[in-house]
Amino acid sequence: MPDFLLSQILVTFTLAIECYAMQLKDKNRLLALLSLSCLFNGAHYLLLGQQTAGFIFLFSSIRFLISIKWKRQWMAAAALCVSLIITYYTYNGLLSILGFMATVLITTGSFSKNDKFLRLMMVFGGLLWLIHNVLLGTPVGVLVELVFVGSSAIGYYRYYIAGRMKNINF
Template sequence: MTAFFLSQLLVTITLIIESFAMQLKNKNYILAALSVSCFFNAWHYLLLEQPTAGYIFLFSSIRFLVSIKWKSQWISVASLSLSLLITISTYIGVLSIIGFIATVFITVGSFSKNDKFLRLMMIAGGSLWLLHNLLLWTPVGIMVEVIFVGSSAIGYYRYYRANKKPLPLEQVKL
């Protein structure tokens, strides 16, 4: 079995988990599911010889668990600092930069106490990981991020937009 094929099998586990994670209402359940998915995604990247993404995702697996219990801004800053250190020490080019910027959005969101903000940051970060995976050309990784961003957007809509009543026509400004 080739490293590429094994990487695609591992990221398939991520795909399954992330297909439902952002549909959960409880923020802590979302973060726990993302922790498990990050573990498998990390090994997918390491098999593809992408150390920045691999180690960022291994660290993210732990970071998501920590963010369930503690929402402290100093832990968020420490996490971002460690992610920056990982990026600098494993830097291999533009993919490292894209991965780090994506991680900034996701880290800021995961330490937020606001579920709505979490979902918006996941959409932004997931979109950058989608770009990363397109440039890397990891087919299942691309599907993971398409589903993750799509599911995040659907979850955001379901919980924060669908229940809003439209303005009466006379209040709509054109």
């Protein structure tokens, strides 16, 4: 099976997992599922020859699991340092920079104790990964990020905007 086709199959698992995960209210379950999705996404990028994105996602799988238990800012800083080291050693231009910037946003959100902030960082980080995937030319990867950003925005709306709208008396 060609690497490109296998990469698209693997990232399809990411798509299914993330669609479900971003609709969960329980932040720990959301982070656990994102950890699993990162394994598939990391393999997808490695098959496409994108080492920066691949290794960042494999490390992100571990980072999401750590952030379930510990929300210490120094751990977020350590995770960002590891991501920076990965980016430095695998650097291949604009795609590496976009991936790192997206990781900064998502890492900052995942170590936050605030679910609302987490979801906002997921939207903005997802938009950067969307640009990354468009430039890379991975069709299912683009779909993953479109759905991820859309699902994140819908989850944010459901939990933080729609509830407020019900309490407004006209």
